[in-house]
Amino acid sequence: xIKKNLFNICFTLVFFGLFSFIIFxxxxxxxxxxYNHDVFPTDETFEIEACQQWTNSTRNFDMAPDNKAENVxxxxxxxxxxxxxxxxxxxxEDGELVSTVLLKSQFEEQMQLLxxxxxxxxxxxxxxxxxxNDLDVPKKSLVLTFDDGFKDNAxxxxxxxxxxxxxxxxxxxxxxxxxxxxxxxxxxxQYFSVDDIHNSCDVFEFESHTYNFHKRMEDNTPYLTxxxxxxxxxxxxxxxxxxxxxxxxxxxxxxxxxxxxIQLFKDLGFSMAFTVNPDVxxxxxxxxxxxxxxxxxxxxxxxxxxxxxxH
Numbered sequence: 001x002i003k004k005n006l007f008n009i010c011f012t013l014v015f016f017g018l019f020s021f022i023i024f025x026x027x028x029x030x031x032x033x034x035y036n037h038d039v040f041p042t043d044e045t046f047e048i049e050a051c052q053q054w055t056n057s058t059r060n061f062d063m064a065p066d067n068k069a070e071n072v073x074x075x076x077x078x079x080x081x082x083x084x085x086x087x088x089x090x091x092x093e094d095g096e097l098v099s100t101v102l103l104k105s106q107f108e109e110q111m112q113l114l115x116x117x118x119x120x121x122x123x124x125x126x127x128x129x130x131x132x133n134d135l136d137v138p139k140k141s142l143v144l145t146f147d148d149g150f151k152d153n154a155x156x157x158x159x160x161x162x163x164x165x166x167x168x169x170x171x172x173x174x175x176x177x178x179x180x181x182x183x184x185x186x187x188x189x190q191y192f193s194v195d196d197i198h199n200s201c202d203v204f205e206f207e208s209h210t211y212n213f214h215k216r217m218e219d220n221t222p223y224l225t226x227x228x229x230x231x232x233x234x235x236x237x238x239x240x241x242x243x244x245x246x247x248x249x250x251x252x253x254x255x256x257x258x259x260x261x262i263q264l265f266k267d268l269g270f271s272m273a274f275t276v277n278p279d280v281x282x283x284x285x286x287x288x289x290x291x292x293x294x295x296x297x298x299x300x301x302x303x304x305x306x307x308x309x310x311h
Contacts, residue, residue, distance in 0.1 A: 039175035039212055042238040046177065046194055049244040051201035058126050061138055068136045071280040072127065073308050074143040076292040080107045080156045085186035097297035104156050106297070110304050111160055114142070117310060121166045124205055124248045128272055131290075133283045142308060144168035145274065145292060147209060147251060149176060154196035155184045158203045170204040171251035171274075172197075174242035175212035207249045208270075211238035214253040222256035229260055236268055249274060262288045280309070 078100035081090055090101045097103070114121075119140045122130070127143055129135035144161070146153050149172035161168055176191035184190065197206060213223040213235045224232060240247055247270050252261065255276030265273045265288055272287045279291035293307045305311070 040177045040179060040242060042211070042241065044179070045242055045244045046174075046197050046206070047244065048197060048201055048206060048246070051198065052206065052244075052246060054202070055123055055125065055205045055246075055248065058123070058129055058135060061120075061136060063136070063138055067139050069130070069139045069141050071282050071309070072122065072130060072137065072141050072143065073280050074127075074145060074274065074290065074292040075307070076276065076294040077102065077107070077144070077146045077157075078148055079150050079152055080104050081152060081186050082156060087187040089187055089189070099294075099296055102295065102297050107157070108160055109301065110295070111164055111166065113301070113304070113310075114166070114308070115164045119308070121161075121168065123167060124169060124207070124272065127281065127290075128248075128287070131272075131281060131283060131285050131287060140310075145171060145251070146204070147171045148173055148214070149192045149209065151184055151190035151192055151196055152186060153204070154192060154200045158200035161203050166203075168204055169249065170200075170206050171209035171249075172206055172239075172243070173209050173212070173214045173253075174239040177242070205246075205248065206243060207246060207251070208236060208239040208243060209251050210253060211235045211242065216254075222252075222254045224252055224261055225256050225258050229264060232261070233264055233268070236264070240268065248272065257289075 079090075080102050082104045086097070086103070090097055092098055117140060119142055120138050122137060122141050122143050124143070126135060126137060130137050130141075144166065146157065146168060149170055153170060157168070172192065177197070178191065178193040181193040181195040182190075197204075210224070213227070213232065215223045217223065217226045219226075223235075227235075236250070247268065249272045250265055250270045251274040257273070257275070262273070270288075272290055274290045274292055276294060277289070277291040278293045281290055285291070295304065295307065299307070
């Protein structure tokens with residue numbers, strides 16, 4: 001009887017030991033398998049504080065007086081898709097690309113032009129100091145921004161920018177971020193995973209594009225201007241928490257904002273905010289109404305040159 005009890009005890013201990021070892025060894029795989037993405041949790045962060053330290057620095061540009069920028073262009077992109085991967089989801093009913101999708105070959109040509117012409121990509125902090133008249137920047141300076149946080153930005157855009165030694169800004173809908181990585185499929189609407197953010201953290205500055213308010217109400221009013229100030233504040237605070245408190249800049253979905261929003265941006269500590277008004281940035285530009293020029297798929301290279309002021 002005693003031997004039988006000892007056997008049972010030993011068997012139980014061995015079983016639980018092996019079970020615990022398997023769970024410990026494959027915890028991440030099991031968690032991924034059980035994970036059902038809805039929205040990124042409001043009480044978790046992307047853990048990007050360390051890899052975003054470079055965004056806090058500014059450069060002192062050594063240039064001749066006649067090479068100082070009189071104005072700076074901020075460009076806006078969304079999705080960049082490999083030419084061979086274009087599918088029905090990327091097309092309008094008339095067969096043309098939707099306005100937020102550019103061919104990778106088109107984007108590469110634009111970036112190669114910027115490199116050839118000696119353009120400098122500024123960080124947000126450098127742009128802020130330029131607007132405040134605290135920093136002179138080269139005549140051929142611009143800021144690259146990407147809205148929403150699509151997965152193709154990490155897969156297609158980041159390698160191109162990294163190769164050219166360019167940096168950019170990613171305005172992320174933080175609720176759309178996936179906690180675990182997943183295979184890239186260009187023919188789907190896919191957003192960053194946390195791994196994507198970490199893997200492109202040397203190229204992109206990650207800033208808020210709301211937590212989950214990139215939506216419209218039944219009357220087509222954007223959430224940012226249609227919801228109560230309290231609800232908007234709660235949403236933005238959630239996005240800031242996800243972003244480890246990064247609040248250098250905010251970009252309003254659809255470019256919609258009002259005076260109450262601007263006051264809220266200030267109250268929450270955002271240093272600047274961007275619109276979709278197609279203009280250039282000057283010293284003294286209102287810090288919470290910074291214009292951007294969107295790049296469209298039907299833009300020719302001449303159109304692009306005009307947008308960046310290259311004559």
